[in-house]
Amino acid sequence: MSHYEIVDLFAGPGGLDVAAHCLGIPVTGIEWDLDACATRRAFEKDLKPGTPHMRTEQGDVRDFGPEKFPDANVLTGGPPCQSFTVAGTGAGRKALDEVLRFIDAMAKGKDVRSDAALINGDERTGLVLEPLRWALAALDQGTPYEAIILEQVPAVLPVWERMAEVLRARNYSVPTPEVLRTEEYGVPQTRRRAILVARYRNPDNPVEARLPRPTHQRYRKGVAPEQKPPASLSPWVSMGQALNRENFTVISNYGTGGDPRARGRRTDKEPAFTVTGKISRNRVVSVRSGVVHEDRFSNEEAGLLQTFPRLYPWQGNAIAQQIGNAIPPLLAAHILSAALDLPPRADGNVALEYDGF
Template identity: 45%
Template sequence: MAAHFLGYDSIGIEWDRNACETRYAAGLPTIHADVSVMRETRFHEIPSSVEVLTGGPPCQSFSVAGNGAGRRALETVKEFIHRLVEGKDEAEVDKDLHALGDPRTALVLEPLRWLLKAIETEGRDPYKVIVLEQVPAVMPLWEVYAELLGGGEGRLNGVKYETSCWKLKTERYGVPQTRTRAVLVARRPGQGAVEPPETTHLPFELRRGKGATDADGLLPDSDIPRARRPWVSMAQALDAASKSDGSPLDVSRLVQDGKMQFFVVSNYGSGGDPKKRGRRLASQPAFTVTGKVSRNRVYRNQAEYKAQRYDRFTIPESGVLQTFPHNFPWSGNDQAQQVGNAVPPRLGMYVLSKALRGNAPSAAELAAATTWPAVPRATTDQLRAFGCGDQSRCPPDSHKISPPRRKPSP
């Protein structure tokens, strides 16, 4: 989506059928496939004109919220990276990766394997730019990537990159949500050093412990540098989106006494105690939007909280907190998971613009990114035929529809 708003064409490879349906509805060319299979047997289907490789390997096994298999295997995965570059037997590498338990952990190596495939395939050029994104726990792996790509040794055949690794806070780029991401940018030499995108907003810092109040994180005007704007709040983002033409957002239920002054209770508890779950005010950025965003409880006041009368964010509202356009055509099932899995498009625009053009997205590009263009049904059908036309090549059982459950006899 960031590429689209910056004027670049792209093609996606997506395992999840539901995410594919959303992409088809949005007019985004997508192949419904396993990235490993595409690399091994269908690499020729990717146009040779593709110059940029972007990837976000699944984060669950590395993230704090996941089962932690990836974090425990970090040192082992580093070893695999070196083995691939040094030209070790890939079948043996795959066997050892499989033994790690969580197959998603191995996918963090796919961007490297795609680069090696491009280098070793006749008629292909190495990617000019590589952009990878993950949870902060993966930063040690990105640093290994950066070191190897900068050396050009082994199977890289002398192909070198200028590299940089960043930890970026989303609220510092105008995203109404706190979320830290680890980003690797690698660029072929000749374009200068790779610098991180300059921040545009203040960080959100919330004090915890005794004496902390709901107003913590709100900086007085005297503490705001002139070059930085305050972070964007949930109320600001939702209110602006609700006023756009054709917006599906109706935030009137969140308004009290003429303004939005709700608070959100996180779906994550502290030691399983719901009373210790975090809170965010409407005047603050949202918690990190995860696939469980629909479980967050929204209250207008303390009386509703005591009575446990709460609301939920809708899918379009959750998308807006991720900086998706208000009218983005979410489709398929598991839409909350789709929203939570995504990179905030606004952050993506800052990263891609810096990596590809060396500057920040323009004000006009950022403004245009608040609305998604209408996509004709015929275009969606054509993209589905392109991405899923031969369902035998889609991931196994991905198009299998479970029969409806029968109600038990009385």
């Protein structure tokens, strides 16, 4: 059993938490969305006695702090991304300089929660500051988190970089935050996430923080994966492999280059487009017995492309949104394993294993 215990901010339906459970790490996730909480609790209910817990605290992370979770020595979080995404409002991207100024103010001890809630008229933008508030509060209480792991869309990379500066000044080892490509870690989709990892330096914990190294080849449109790749890299995983389904083409809901008339297309031999809350709008076209059929990905298939277990117990009415908002558990497993310096598996790879799924 690991000596780590995680408190996960903005935990969603459990992307990172499923990975933590499979790696033997107990975790408590804070999430405000009732449907996502229902999904998490349905998963929790079926966990085997004696396995690491995966608990849920329904509520707003701004109403809590480290003191409520005294056993947690690892802080993780994936704040809402809608105001930073290209497909979203863009409020976070427009207010980036203001967000960075708030980080500087927090480093000087200021509580910016009320002011941050007003950034550019989108309350979600200021939530990106919450993990730093928790980290600084824990330091002030004399119980610094041993590790901190944060993820968001690529537009948030400058925020992570500024937070890295603040944490380094407080005795954390923080490698330069990077944008990781999910297909390079065995996830059957091309998704990019900005990642920050940090480890607290003390005599009892001399380990330096590190990001995971790719295990799979990078996807390049029109270029087949190498069948004899370097020994350290496997071919990327296709949609067909993940879904055990073949001979289909996905026509994206999004336009190539921002042009909605130029819909992107990928075959079952390629990774999926980024799985978002609108994945159900993608058209899946196949030809069977000479007849063209068109359907949509089911929730189960969307979850598989996001690397959730096949029978993950999705609950509520906004399942596609839950799936799209989550970090892929397989990517999370790679990040946790590297950041926490967990022993590698015998086969050298990270894999999600859960009895019953």
